[in-house]
Amino acid sequence: MVSIEPLGYVRSEFDEDKGDRNEGQAVLELNPRYSEALDGIEEYSHIIVIFWMHKLDIKLRTILKIRPRGREDAPLVGVLATRGKIRPNPIGLSVVELVERRGNLIKVKGLDAYDGSPILDIKPYDYYDVKEGVRVPEWWLKISRKGQSRCC
């Protein structure tokens, strides 16, 4: 078992009743003892936030297959083949825009984490994270807004 002490918590107006994607801003509030550990992060345009999806009902963690977003027109696939909340370890990952950093606070845009989510790690996003020739399943292209705009 791996035990992780959160670096801080997400402060956001985004919550369970607000849909799938957060286009708004949120604040990552780190424990003040980590302020110095953030020095220089403001030079990146994007960061990766790894958080704990603390609101997921523990019973849902045993589910192995789902239809992505509950869509009837999507196939039944393994939970680890999706980016959904339902998974054995409810770890969330978002690549977000870094808006501003002040001391132990980072304002970001596009974070799909509910208010109060424990922050496990923060990493800068760099060129190694930008992959070329990315292939995704047909169902992904069908049900994602981004898939629709790239295809057809």
Add this chain to the structure above:
Amino acid sequence: MVSIEPLGYVRSEFDEDKGDRNEGQAVLELNPRYSEALDGIEEYSHIIVIFWMHKLDIKLRTILKIRPRGREDAPLVGVLATRGKIRPNPIGLSVVELVERRGNLIKVKGLDAYDGSPILDIKPYDYYDVKEGVRVPEWWLKISRKGQSRCC
């Protein structure tokens, strides 16, 4: 405190004495009870592996600032502004090529995780992870092979 039961372990020839980047292949060996949870992941070209850097000396976790890769020509920056091992929570993240999946085993290419690393989560990489207009610090461009090939 967040407690996480690993999904499985990394099997790799990559280890502490093998440098910074692994260009070779590795196998993600998940607990067989998660085999079904992987169904459909083979339709993606890339996946994100979130792992625990189990070999990091616990004393190094209190360090707040470092010179990236120990380079004298890099500035002293906060550990959370780097992708290095030294950080409060030694969570590793690699975007890797998916080579093959068989049951509970996934063969990947480019995983910077040492042999035996506990796997915390696996996520498919999709178009939302490909960001445009990415900005990184000057020092990153200077010390990274990828930075050198894009700039100057």
